[in-house]
Amino acid sequence: MENVARLLKDLFVPIHEVAYMADEPNEELQALGYEGYWPLYFASRSAPLGQVPAEVVDALFYNFAPGEVAACIPSVWDVATPEAVLAARQRGCVAALRHILGDLADSPVIARAAELFTKAAFSAPLEGRVLFAALRSLPVPEEPLAKLWHAATLLREHRGDGHTAALVANSINGQESHVLLALFWDMKPREFGRLDPLTDDQLAEVIDGLHHRGLIDNNGGFTPAGRKLRTNIESLTDALAAPAYTCLTPQEIEELTTDLPPLIQKIKAASPF
Template identity: 50%
Template sequence: MSPATSRPARDDIARSLWRLLEPIHAVVYFAPEPLEEFRTVGYRGFWMGYFAGRAAPLGSADANVVHALFYNFAYERVSRAVPAAWSFAPPDEALAARVRGSVRALGRALGPAADGADVARAAELAMRAARSAPLEGRALFAANRSLPVPQEPLAQLWQAATLLREHRGDGHVATLVAAGISGRESHVLHAAASGIPRDVYTPARDFDEAEWTARRDALEHRGLLEDDRLSPRGHRLKTRIEERTDRLATTAYDALTTSETDELARLLRPLTHAVVRAGDIPLDNPMGLDLRASLDQS
């Protein structure tokens, strides 16, 4: 890190790059090409493909492991997908399917730019950051880090975005645990902070009225919510969680100079813009990603 670059400035870089990289990673969940690839190898339905694809770097993991690491899903949802998924197709087929589908989706969104020098350079910088990020305490990132690096630039860019996303996600989960916010409560807290409609979480995270009310009431009892909005105390806690997440994510970029992180952001902006404009990823989503902010940066 350059002596002239303050830690808050570096933390801002980590958040800015997350907003630019997350849509590139997220095509694996929303674009039609990865969903088609998961169906082709044998997975049944969206959720089996989701859990198989994301959990595949862990090997034939069971529901307890996946539920613990993914943190915010209902256990019943996880247990319906794994370990049953591995009887339809093993983890190595899920890994291949997710890369094939994501590369196809990105290629469609980027058009001729997919084969350009900017993609190759962005992939090189992002992968250098991802491969240098600390492993300790980041199990899902470490599992992805153990995978071979693709040689094709577009596949390499997608995998680097995935590595950096899971690195940040592991740090975010640790921060939530330290703050005493369970995975299910984190959705209610984020909805109050972001204004994402509650009904987004009904199909995406299996909330019914009773559970949502119970989680909301628990946060209100702690003084974090008032009338379904963040209280001043809740706002302070949410700010601390986000700031700590950024700070932990910043460690992934210590291998890059300030000029290189600036270059990476510059290269990613038009790529992210194209991916978001392709329209596969919903603007209101439960991932915590503000796609409007991604578009603003693009």
């Protein structure tokens, strides 16, 4: 089922990521009073948890630079409640998908994908997956497009919680995970945007730590051990995600992988990145 987990990830992640790639979710959150990208990001993504301390959000989100979360949490809750933020985020994401997909937004493919992804999300194990569990406690929308976005978000955060577990199990901290992902994508670490908050000295310290562990060579690239470790982390992430999809029959998986890709291509084509 690991291959299925990777195959389906490529379908539900673009649906979820309109939350970060489209204008409509930001506009809905800005209408609540949020200014700047990061306050609305931390408010909307952590809202299922309720008003928890910054330390909790930092632990769950895992790979933000020191101080990034605390700059926004808990002050974002002086602007709006988690309930209001969740509603605004969903409205914005559904509006974005409807804008991108046009008439396809009401197609039978959307309704069927929403049904199957929801089935998978509610078959996925909760153990050790705090953000996913918080999302699972929320009501499931009835409208098919909203239901599809909600299910895609559930599956994305289920996978994300598992990915964090895979990183922790391999003693990779948050900033190290960014460096290894940059190299995995054939980028230099300084070109990887999520490392921007680090100073040159801080980034050098992270890279030196990976070098001393034999994961990065003298030229700043992967050693064989480093590449193997990063590949193994991805494989473990797939393995931890896979139980969600054992409830789907081969025919249902084929439905998703045959019918959804044309719609996903439209969503990906609309992304600014």
